[in-house]
Amino acid sequence: MSHSVICRSEMVGATLNLGGQPLDLTEYSTTGLMALAVGPRGFGKTNAGLLMAEQLSEQGWVSLVLDPEGELESVYGAAVADAEDLRQRLTLRDTPIVVVSAKDALEFIPYGQVILEVADEHRKPLFVCIDEGQLFSAARKRSDGVGEACDIIAQFAERGRKRALDLFVTALRYTGTLHRTMFSNSNLKLIGAQEDPTAWSALAPMFRSSGIEFKDLNALGPGEFICFSRRGIEKTRMPMADGLKKVAPKAKTVKRTLPANFSQWDRAMREIPTERLEALTDPVVDLLGAVAGLLPQQMLAGARAFGDEMEARV
Numbered sequence: 001m002s003h004s005v006i007c008r009s010e011m012v013g014a015t016l017n018l019g020g021q022p023l024d025l026t027e028y029s030t031t032g033l034m035a036l037a038v039g040p041r042g043f044g045k046t047n048a049g050l051l052m053a054e055q056l057s058e059q060g061w062v063s064l065v066l067d068p069e070g071e072l073e074s075v076y077g078a079a080v081a082d083a084e085d086l087r088q089r090l091t092l093r094d095t096p097i098v099v100v101s102a103k104d105a106l107e108f109i110p111y112g113q114v115i116l117e118v119a120d121e122h123r124k125p126l127f128v129c130i131d132e133g134q135l136f137s138a139a140r141k142r143s144d145g146v147g148e149a150c151d152i153i154a155q156f157a158e159r160g161r162k163r164a165l166d167l168f169v170t171a172l173r174y175t176g177t178l179h180r181t182m183f184s185n186s187n188l189k190l191i192g193a194q195e196d197p198t199a200w201s202a203l204a205p206m207f208r209s210s211g212i213e214f215k216d217l218n219a220l221g222p223g224e225f226i227c228f229s230r231r232g233i234e235k236t237r238m239p240m241a242d243g244l245k246k247v248a249p250k251a252k253t254v255k256r257t258l259p260a261n262f263s264q265w266d267r268a269m270r271e272i273p274t275e276r277l278e279a280l281t282d283p284v285v286d287l288l289g290a291v292a293g294l295l296p297q298q299m300l301a302g303a304r305a306f307g308d309e310m311e312a313r314v
C-alpha cells in the first residue's frame with residue numbers, strides 16, 4: 001500500500017487551551033504532538049490529559065484515554081470491551097472520546113497493537129492519552145509486559161508523526177519513571193509541583209536561564225504547571241476538563257512554599273516521624289548534600305541542627 005506524504009491539515013488552525021493564551025497547533029503540524037505532564041498525585045495530570053482529549057476531539061481527532069484506575073468510565077462512558085471493539089471504534093470514528101481500561105502493561109499490549117495497526121492503516125488524527133505512564137513505560141524494568149508495552153509506546157512517539165497519532169503521557173516524576181525517549185522526544189512539557197529537592201538536579205538544565213527555581217516549582221498548586229511549548233516557557237493555570245467538572249470539585253489552591261522562618265521550619269520538622277529522620281544516616285546525608293550542591297558550611301550547620309533535633313526527641 002502506498003501513502004501520500006502526510007500533511008497534518010487538521011493541525012493548521014487548531015488550538016489547545018491549557019490556560020492563558022491558546023496554543024496554536026499549526027506550529028506542531030510538521031512534528032505532531034508528543035506531550036508530557038509530570039507532577040505528584042492529585043495535582044491535575046489526569047485533568048490535563050482529559051482537557052486535551054476533549055479539545056482535540058472537537059477539532060477532528062478521535063481521542064483515546066487509557067484508564068488504569070477505572071476513574072474515567074463514569075465520565076466518558078463504558079470502556080471498550082476488548083481490542084477488537086477498540087479497532088471498530090477507531091475505524092468507524094463514531095465515538096469522540098474512547099475509554100480503554102487497562103490496569104497494567106500486560107492488559108495494555110493488545111490495545112497498543114491495535115492502535116498502531118489502525119494508525120498505520122487509516123492515518124486519521126488520533127490522540128492517545130496514557131495516564132500514569134510509569135505503569136506502561138518504565139525507565140529500566142522490562143518484565144511483566146512492561147518491555148513490550150514500552151516498545152509500543154516508543155513506536156507511538158517515533159512513528160506517530162507520519163500517522164497522525166498524537167500522544168500525551170503523564171508520570172509521577174521526571175526521572176526513573178518513563179523511558180528516556182519519551183522525555184527527549186516530547187515537544188510539549190507540563191511540569192507540575194515538585195516536592196523533592198533531589199529531583200531538581202535532573203530538571204535544572206531545562207530551566208537554565210528561565211529564572212525559574214526549585215522553590216517556584218515547589219510552590220505550584222493543583223492545576224498549575226510550567227509549560228514548555230514551541231512558544232517558550234510559561235506558567236499556566238489549567239482549566240478543568242468538562243468531564244471532570246461534573247464529578248470532581250475544583251481544588252482550592254493552597255500556596256505551598258518551603259519553610260522560610262524558624263517557626264515554619266520547626267513545625268515542618270515536627271511533622272516528620274522519628275523513624276524517617278533516623279534513616280538519614282551520614283552516607284545518605286552526604287549523598288543528598290552532594291546532589292543539592294550544598295557548601296561544607298551548610299552541611300555542618302545542617303548536621304548540627306539535625307543533631308539537636310534528634311537529641312530533643314529522645
Ligand SMILES: Nc1ncnc2c1ncn2[C@@H]1O[C@H](COP(=O)(O)OP(=O)(O)OP(=O)(O)O)[C@@H](O)[C@H]1O
Binds near residue numbers: 044045224239251252
Ligand atoms: N486545573 C485545575 N483546577 C482546579 N482543580 C483541579 C485542576 N486540576 C485538577 N484539579 C483538582 O485536583 C483533583 C485531582 O486532579 P487529577 O485527578 O487530574 O490529578 P492527578 O495528578 O491525575 O492525580 P493522581 O496522581 O491521583 O491521578 C481533581 O479531582 C480536581 O478536584
Ligand SMILES: [Mg+2]
Binds near residue numbers: 045046047131
Ligand atoms: Mg490521575
